[in-house]
Amino acid sequence: FNTDRFGQHILKNPLVAQGIVDKANLKPTDMVLEVGPGTGNLTVRILEQAKKTTVVEMDPRMAAELSKRVQGKPEQRKLDIMIGDFCKTELPYFDVCISNTPYQISSPLVFKLLSHRPLFRCAVLMFQREFALRLLARPGTALWCRLSANVQLYSKVDHIMKVSRNSFRPPPQVESSVVRITPLNPPPAIPFEEFDGLTRIVFTRRNKVIRACFFGAKGVIDMLEANHKTWCAEKEVMMDDSTTFAQKVEAILVETGMAENRAAKMDIDDLLKLLAAFHEKGIHFS
Numbered sequence: 001f002n003t004d005r006f007g008q009h010i011l012k013n014p015l016v017a018q019g020i021v022d023k024a025n026l027k028p029t030d031m032v033l034e035v036g037p038g039t040g041n042l043t044v045r046i047l048e049q050a051k052k053t054t055v056v057e058m059d060p061r062m063a064a065e066l067s068k069r070v071q072g073k074p075e076q077r078k079l080d081i082m083i084g085d086f087c088k089t090e091l092p093y094f095d096v097c098i099s100n101t102p103y104q105i106s107s108p109l110v111f112k113l114l115s116h117r118p119l120f121r122c123a124v125l126m127f128q129r130e131f132a133l134r135l136l137a138r139p140g141t142a143l144w145c146r147l148s149a150n151v152q153l154y155s156k157v158d159h160i161m162k163v164s165r166n167s168f169r170p171p172p173q174v175e176s177s178v179v180r181i182t183p184l185n186p187p188p189a190i191p192f193e194e195f196d197g198l199t200r201i202v203f204t205r206r207n208k209v210i211r212a213c214f215f216g217a218k219g220v221i222d223m224l225e226a227n228h229k230t231w232c233a234e235k236e237v238m239m240d241d242s243t244t245f246a247q248k249v250e251a252i253l254v255e256t257g258m259a260e261n262r263a264a265k266m267d268i269d270d271l272l273k274l275l276a277a278f279h280e281k282g283i284h285f286s
């Protein structure tokens with residue numbers, strides 16, 4: 001039984017399992033999505049509190065075990081089991097997501113949830129401690145990074161509890177934390193690819209000044225210029241060739257007062273201000 005292929009560390013501590021489900025504040029009318037239910041230690045507790053639960057489980061043996069666990073019980077008709085890779089699954093409607101998944105899919109999990117529509121109410125998710133701390137990090141602190149900014153643009157993240165390795169069988173290598181992600185509703189009208197395109201550039205060297213991130217890294221200016229040309233062509237706008245493209249970028253950085261800033265200390269409003277200044281000049285990041 002290869003537990004590592006699917007990152008199968010079963011949550012054995014009943015207090016932690018109940019704590020995770022309770023922190024989701026489920027209502028009897030809720031539709032819940034659970035990712036990676038394993039043998040169902042969270043699932044049986046969710047079923048007690050919600051109207052309907054859809055689980056997505058990649059390992060058919062786990063799915064069979066869960067199915068057996070509810071067989072013939074009243075909860076059986078409230079449970080819908082989908083077998084497959086969460087990352088490739090078309091998600092049903094859900095109000096709340098609860099998950100203890102393998103840490104390899106932490107990032108895709110968060111971004112798939114945040115791009116899902118209609119928006120869910122909240123997600124209670126178990127992550128490797130380090131990943132959770134990066135989700136929670138504030139500007140100016142050591143762990144503030146592209147992930148922090150990208151997630152906090154669209155949601156509020158709260159730390160719920162620390163979970164020790166010993167709560168799992170077999171115990172994983174690392175400590176864990178449970179966080180709650182609450183999407184901002186309505187979501188900010190910023191295309192993810194654009195914000196992500198900017199944070200990719202400025203956080204690659206997060207302690208370097210913004211000017212160096214744009215001009216010091218190979219290919220950044222060329223990429224932006226190519227995007228700008230495409231944009232001008234699509235909008236049938238004449239390209240302004242009174243200055244070079246690099247000079248246009250430099251002017252934006254100076255005018256916004258961001259040229260000497262460092263991403264390590266910029267908050268989401270600073271990043272949005274910078275993005276808006278580029279967009280105003282028809283310069284796009286995706």
Ligand code: SAM
Binds near residue numbers: 042056058084102
């Ligand atoms: N949630 C259970 C618990 O708390 O005891 C099991 C946790 S175990 C860390 C992760 C579970 O996610 C395993 O059952 C594994 O088979 C499943 N899994 C792994 N990758 C998956 C994926 N891409 N999509 C859906 N399920 C996945």
